[in-house]
Amino acid sequence: MVQQDAVAGGADGASLKRGELGFWEVLFQALTSAAPGLSVTLAVIVGANFAGGSLGLSLVLALVGILLVASCVGQMAARFPSAGGFYTFVANGLHPALGTMVAWLYLIVWAVFPSTLFLPFGSFTASTLNNWWGWSYKPTWVVAALVCIGFVYWLVGQGAKLSTNAAIVLGVIEFAILGALALTLIVKAGSDNTLMVFTPHYADVAGFAGLSGLIGGMIYAIYGFVGFENVVPLAEEAKDSRRTVLRVSLLSPLILGLFIILCTYAATVFFGPGRFAEFPGYNGGDAWIGISEDVWGLGWYVLLFAILNSAIASANGATNAGIRHIFAMGRIQLLPEAFARSDRNGTPIVALRTVMAISVVLTVVTGLVLDGGPLQAFGFLGTIETCVAILLYALVALSCLVWFTRNRPEGFNPFLHVLVPVLAIVVMVPALMAAIGVGASIFPFISPLPEPFNYAGYISLAWLVLGIAFAAWVWVAHPDRARATETVFVAGE
Secondary structure (H helix, E strand, O other): OEEEEOOOOOOOOOOOOOOOEOHHHHHHHHHHHOOHHHHHHHHHHHHHHHHHHHHHHHHHHHHHHHHHHHHHHHHHHHHOOOOOOHHHHHHHHOOHHHHHHHHHHHHHHHHHOOHHHHHHHHHHHHHHHHHHHOOOHHHHHHHHHHHHHHHHHHHHHOOHHHHHHHHHHHHHHHHHHHHHHHHHHHHHHHHHOOHHHHOHHHOOOOOOOOHHHHHHHHHHHHHHHOOHHHHHHHHHHEOOHHHHHHHHHHHHHHHHHHHHHHHHHHHHHHHOHHHHHHHHHHHHHOHHHHHHHHHHHHHHHHHHHHHHHHHHHHHHHHHHHHHHHHHHHHHOOOOOHHHHOEOOOOOEHHHHHHHHHHHHHHHHHHHHHOOOHHHHHHHHHHHHHHHHHHHHHHHHHHHHHHHHHHHOOOOOOHHHHHHHHHHHHHHHHHHHHHHHOOOOOOOOOOOOOOOOOHHHHHHHHHHHHHHHHHHHHHHHHOHHHHHHHHEEEEOOO
């Protein structure tokens, strides 16, 4: 590992602002990036098709799996705090060429992640305005999505301090509204409240009864956590970065998990655990909107506000993290050096403009071309993001295992640095197979993905092949750039 001092806010315009972010700002960056509102209302409930009314138990298992990964992320981040994040971990733990490959792989995550937030923002806004005043759905969702893109561009462009403070405000609103709805559902459920939903008792979906249904629900529940790792690229701007990122890496998925479990429990006991497998299709597929209407009447608009708020907050977090990853690649010349240019606010401005331009194209094109509109585009791009993210989680866990067993640093712990990474890898392998939709002969809860989602697996595989080729070329033609992926840019640490 190479450590290099970097001047905060240097005049060369190629620096991030050091020590600008406190613990709470970094924590809410991680929390809001995972979009708990969208995770609860759109992503996690897919697991009910497998786990039925025992989805709560699947979520507990998923939380354990994510905490295993989070432990590996935190342990590596404490030793390699860098805007390069995962590629720095893998370069130091495995090999610089693999670090280069990871840097490439993450580019597609940062390219599609913001669009997976802009698309549902546009869709929910257009649906509401269509129901209220009869506005035409298609042009309305496009305009709404573009307005959201413009707002996030402005917000992120103001610098990490303002945008992460905004994450705190948006995050508090999101948690407050969904938390209030969850408590309302629990109260309304009355005597139907039961802890049996945290046992296999209600895992009785035909074809997925028992353990296979629970594991299937767990795999799909994991998707709701993707994004918690977005804290890592802010390491160079965090105060006491090693300690802060370690704490947030562990605390953020724990908070997210407990919150998602609370909300899912509330929906389960209110709707009925015995028929919860039907929940994803309730109210024409808008299940959470439906149950909010049942208990709040017109107050369901408050939930809609929380969902839109969740999209903005997560897009803000994803963009913040993504442009810092691109900045870090430009800094070591894995991308053109222009990407390492920051403005007076410390924002990697070229990276920001590039990500926003890509977001405009991906959001509009996929939302208009796919037959299912923006929500199908959300699922399509989200599948690409999830496939690559889970692969990266496994690589970080492997890097943690190899680095600690090879170096045996002070504080080496066989449980934290050997057993936990091994278990994390064991969990991520079937999760990756489920995300791609292959391996049904091995795991009965895996189903081949229908069109157009099956193409997401092919795109992810093609991007991996290109990443391997890119890493090989860099290692042969520019080995110094590949080795630079090991560098940790620090300021007096």
